[in-house]
Amino acid sequence: MIPPKVPVTNLNVSTAVNALNNVISGREGELLPPGFGYVQLSRFLGALEGRVRADRRAGLIPSISGRVNSSLAIDICLGAQGAGPAALSTRSKISECKRIGGRWEELVGPSVFLLAIYSNVAETFVKDHSKTDNSTFKVLASAALDCVPARLLMCQNDCPYGGLGLDGMGRDGAHLWKRWH
Known part of the structure; x- marks a missing residue:
């Protein structure tokens, strides 16, 4: 959760960004798959974009011609990263990771x-958008979700800690991933 009443541009999100970069780069491979990092980065950037929008409306962030909310969210990520091999060093790399995360979502x-049920073939289609166009991918994703047992999806609301839909990358999520993999 992004704290309220503080302009998002003043927040220190470096720990979150560096943790996501480590998952995406495979440095947390034993605990979390890179796909998890892509999804969480996409969600994190979405939350930052929403917060930038709200902060602009409240007058906390000045509007700059040609600078959209998603662009400022990427700027925040770039500024929050530490140096190192896991860092996403350019706007285009962050945008590509967000796109991949959106496809995983x-x-x-x-x-x-549910990443645990997909094979390496799915990863190919997620990362290489030339393999399938967006509309075909959406049909494939919908068909794949239709094959997930309803009981597993219902656990989302009924299980402790939000079931399978844990938002954090805490020990409970890592424990579940290791158990299923």
Whole structure:
């Protein structure tokens, strides 16, 4: 959760950004798959974009011609990163990771832990958008989610800690991932 009443441009989000970069780069491979990091980065950037929008409306962030909310969210991520091999060093790399995360989100639906059911073939389609166009990918993602047992999807609301839909990258999520993998 992004704290309210403080302009998002003044927040220190470096720990979150660096943790996501480590998951995406595979440095947390034993605990979390890179797909988890892509999904969470996409969600994180979405939250930052929403907060930038709200801060602009409240007059906390001045409007600059040609600078959209998503662009400022990417600027925040770039500024928050530490140096190192896991850092996403350019705007285009962050945008590409967000796009990949969005495609993974379409596949996993309500829970990032559904990543455990997908094979390396799915990863190819997620990362290489030349393999399938967006409309075909959406149909494939919807068909894949239709094959997930309803009981597993219902756990989203009924299980402790939000079931399979844990938002954090805490020990509970890592524990579930290790158990299923």
